Amino acid sequence: MKSLEFVKAHGIGNDFIILDGLHNSFSEFDLSSLAVCLCERHFGIGADGLILVLPSECADYRMRIINSDGSEAEMCGNGIRCFANYLYTRGLAGNFISVETLAGIKDVQVSKSQDQLLFTVNMGAPILEAVDIPVAGYVGKVINQSLNVHGVVYDITCVSMGNPHCVIFVQDKPVDEIALSDVGPKIEMHSAFPKKTNVEFVEILSKHELKVRVWERGAGITLACGTGACASVVAGVLNGYVERQATVHLPGGALYIDWRDDGDVYMTGPAKEVFVGKLNLETVCSKG
Numbered sequence: 569m570k571s572l573e574f575v576k577a578h579g580i581g582n583d584f585i586i587l588d589g590l591h592n593s594f595s596e597f598d599l600s601s602l603a604v605c606l607c608e609r610h611f612g613i614g615a616d617g618l619i620l621v622l623p624s625e626c627a628d629y630r631m632r633i634i635n636s637d638g639s640e641a642e643m644c645g646n647g648i649r650c651f652a653n654y655l656y657t658r659g660l661a662g663n664f665i666s667v668e669t670l671a672g673i674k675d676v677q678v679s680k681s682q683d684q685l686l687f688t689v690n691m692g693a694p695i696l697e698a699v700d701i702p703v704a705g706y707v708g709k710v711i712n713q714s715l716n717v718h719g720v721v722y723d724i725t726c727v728s729m730g731n732p733h734c735v736i737f738v739q740d741k742p743v744d745e746i747a748l749s750d751v752g753p754k755i756e757m758h759s760a761f762p763k764k765t766n767v768e769f770v771e772i773l774s775k776h777e778l779k780v781r782v783w784e785r786g787a788g789i790t791l792a793c794g795t796g797a798c799a800s801v802v803a804g805v806l807n808g809y810v811e812r813q814a815t816v817h818l819p820g821g822a823l824y825i826d827w828r829d830d831g832d833v834y835m836t837g838p839a840k841e842v843f844v845g846k847l848n849l850e851t852v853c854s855k856g
């Protein structure tokens with residue numbers, strides 16, 4: 569394969585390269601190194617992750633998400649909205665789309681508000697037992713427990729949305745003053761997280777509003793994280809800080825999260841396609 573069409577999309581600034589695996593086979597590629605190469609912001613296209621659109625035996629379609637460091641994630645909130653937008657705008661799906669992921673089948677509903685497409689995703693029930701997230705060294709739920717990070721102790725609440733999240737509520741200063749690129753990787757790689765973790769620093773604005781900054785596993789600082797927004801609201805409810813319906817403000821935009829009585833978390837937000845391009849596979853990522 570000499571050239572390859574791709575789509576560049578984002579969910580409130582969390583950006584992805586989308587590749588069509590319905591009409592192309594990627595068996596000749598090592599997806600991990602392809603993701604590293606294409607997500608590189610200078611020698612490649614530049615993105616937080618690579619998404620493959622694939623057929624599925626058990627749902628309408630299957631989504632794979634590879635982080636910019638080449639690691640594969642179980643689920644992604646902003647990515648699945650971009651995935652649904654890709655299918656819906658090409659007439660490949662209707663208003664209800666079921667998507668197979670490594671974290672199970674997720675249902676997406678497409679709606680319109682003020683001429684903008686909105687995507688409501690049933691993100692499933694949050695996973696709270698330490699052994700299932702996984703978090704090592706803790707028993708049961710990890711709610712407002714201490715974690716020593718290179719001599720600094722943080723109060724953490726851990727939640728999995730199919731992928732692991734470590735949520736820290738900031739009480740004494742604005743969340744913008746957190747040295748995220750310093751503490752983020754230290755927590756991501758901490759021995760308490762055998763599968764590493766995404767890290768959210770959260771400022772409570774009101775019972776229905778949170779301000780969140782995220783250090784993503786396998787991607788670093790991003791403008792937004794959908795699973796992270798869900799994990800932040802769940803952690804906020806478990807600590808009695810917020811109600812089950814809340815708006816999460818991230819650097820790239822806002823998401824509406826609803827932890828419903830059926831136990832599942834529903835995330836609503838936009839998705840945008842920015843451009844379609846053609847990759848020259850012979851030259852992309854070659855240095856010099």
Ligand code: ZDP
Nearest residue numbers: 641644645646731793794795
């Ligand atoms: O769990 C992980 O490794 C995440 N970095 C995956 C990507 C998550 C995403 N940012 C989201 O919105 O949930 C796409």
